[in-house]
Amino acid sequence: MNFEIQKLSLARAIQGQLDAMVVLWPSETVPEALGHDPVTRWVATAMEQGDFELKAGAVLTLYCQPGITPRHLVVVCTAQNQAGQIRSAVQTAWSALKSAKVKQLGLHVVGDVTSQGLQLALSCLADASYSYTTTLSKPKTRLLKQVTVSTEKTTLALENAVRHAQALVSGVELAKEWANRPANHATPSHLAHAAKDIAKGKAFKCEVLGPKEVAKLGMGAFMAVAQGSAEPLRFIVMRYNGAAATQAPVVLVGKGITFDTGGISMKPAPEMDEMKYDMGGAASVLGVFKALTYLKPTLNVVGLIPATENMPDGLAVKPGDVVTSMSGQTIEILNTDAEGRLVLCDALTYAERFKPQAVIDIATLTGACVIALGAVRTGLFSSNDALALQLQQAGETSGDTCWRMPLDEDYAEGLKSRFADVANVAGRAAGSVTAAKFLQRFAQNFAWAHLDIAGTAWRSGAAKGATGRPVGLLLQYLTELAGADKPSLVAKSKRPRLNPSTPPVSRVPAKPKARALRKA
Structure with missing residues (x-):
């Protein structure tokens, strides 16, 4: 269009x-x-x-x-x-x-x-x-x-608004496309090919790591999730270099579980087809990079997508198994349906090598977030007040709204394990918060935010389909960041400015219905 x-x-x-x-x-x-x-x-x-x-x-x-x-x-x-x-x-x-x-x-x-x-x-x-x-x-x-x-x-601001809308719609619809595809048409390898197709421009690069490269990196948590699937995992690294190499990038980490059976801790059958949407975070990263090909803002962005299926065959990881993450921390896997945090934790550790100014992970992570916020606002968790405020404001401006949730240290008590450094799940209470507390352990060395899109990534019922969220929120955040005349959260150098008349991106997606089947 x-x-x-x-x-x-x-x-x-x-x-x-x-x-x-x-x-x-x-x-x-x-x-x-x-x-x-x-x-x-x-x-x-x-x-x-x-x-x-x-x-x-x-x-x-x-x-x-x-x-x-x-x-x-x-x-x-x-x-x-x-x-x-x-x-x-x-x-x-x-x-x-x-x-x-x-x-x-x-x-x-x-x-x-x-x-x-x-x-x-x-x-x-x-x-x-x-x-x-x-x-x-x-x-x-x-x-x-x-x-x-x-x-x-007509004004320059309105002309720019149309240009931004063109980019936004392109990104949102690409995210919808990949999230809507059935799992046999959206395997980890398919996502890797899509990423390469997007990253063909002059300022773009894409590298795809397979099982051997991931094993060499020591991503034991990611590999544990993938070991029960016949589809080989892919770790996708996308880069947009729109600013000087000295500028610290923003890293977007998208959960790419292309189908989630729950593994050995298998989900109930009703609505399990909707678990093809468990790669909604990965789809949103692809969508953002598609929009960047139109806008070409003055900033650097890295996209990381750990992509795999979560399947229950004879090689699948079992409840009670202990694995070693890329960070060196050991994890007791008490529930194999809490696999998203396992692939994300290794990706967060990998993100540290880019010396980022901010890292944002996006994931259809917990059914508890649906209970807390329904299908209206995405759950926002962050260890950095400045980053959290930027994302909240971007959500309000774009209409792709989020709501900040707590990260009190007391919530981490339930993640303690006798047999590993940390368990991958706590009790039912505050499930979205304890999931975020798990991820926070692997994001200590940079400004970090986690977006739980379990309630907002897709609609159920007669209008079943992906929403493309939170492409609007993320694109708004990046657009404002590129035009901001202020120091980054980590790097001391100032970011170059875009045309000051460039307006923010705006989008209010249709509100999806809440769903019964969700993450552990």
Whole structure:
């Protein structure tokens, strides 16, 4: 899907060669202030008759009317242009058009619009029109190819907003694609090929390590998870070098369990098919790197993806086994379904070699996080207040929200083991916190944050599918970091600035339903 922006009045916009047009109409705009074009007269008449109230979600539809070139026209009220109101308006408008054959769509914004509001509208439109096709014999492909934004006033900020929305949607949809694919179409090797395809640009590099290289590194925890699967593990290292080599990178670590049976501690059968989404963290890292190919910000980013299946064959790791992680710490594996933290802990140790300014791991880690936060906000855990604040603010700006959770040392009591340095699970209480406390042991030497996306990475039920979260949050964070004129969290050198008019990325994904089947 391609986006562009034009400076046009409503009167001129409705003369464009388009299949359909959506007009976003805020409550503060009265028809008398706009002129006498056919749409404005039509809205004025509807308001006089009480058929169009200026409240969120109110909608008018029109088909093949004289003086209006697009076959379909939808006017929808965005009320005060708040995030939820814009999301609701775009979803309502697309519902009115989804049965039509729309390849080229116009999106006209009446009155003033912020860059965040425009990005939100475009990303919501992309989300509403998304269609998965890869493994369908007769797929219903997305017809919508082009969205042309028109406003009476265009600014550099709005033009940049469209550019950012293009990058964001590209990244989110790539993340959705890989998370939605069935596990036999998204093996660790498949993820490695996808990473290499993304990292073909001048500033990008990708290295893929196999079982021999991982064994040489001493990643005993990662290998323990992989040993029960016939699919060979892959450790994917992606690099984007957009700044000087002296600048410390941000490292993103994405959990890449391409299918999770739970291992010997096997999951119940209902909804186990959704465990293909257990590589949602890895998919989000791929999505962020895809977006970086569009934006090319002035910063360095490393992506680490430990990818494997968690299977229960005769070689699988058993409850009670003790393994040695790359850090040298020994781990008693009490529950093989708590495998995500095992692959992540070795990746966190590996991340230290980059001397990062920050490390963020992203994982569908615990069912306890779903209980705590539902499907609205991602769980945020961090040992660094500055990093936590940056991520919280990025979530609020983008609409891909998170909520900071505690990391009191008392929560680590349940991880004590008589037979190893640490156990991989504690009791049921505060399960998302104890999982984060486990990871924290392997992230002592850098600013670290953990995003538990178990509740936000995908939807269940009739609307089953990946959400692409938290690509929006991460891209917002990186964009702001690239433009920040302040010292990094670790490195003393200042980061170069982007164009100061570059707006933040904004996205409010649809809220998924909570699910019963989750991580241990």
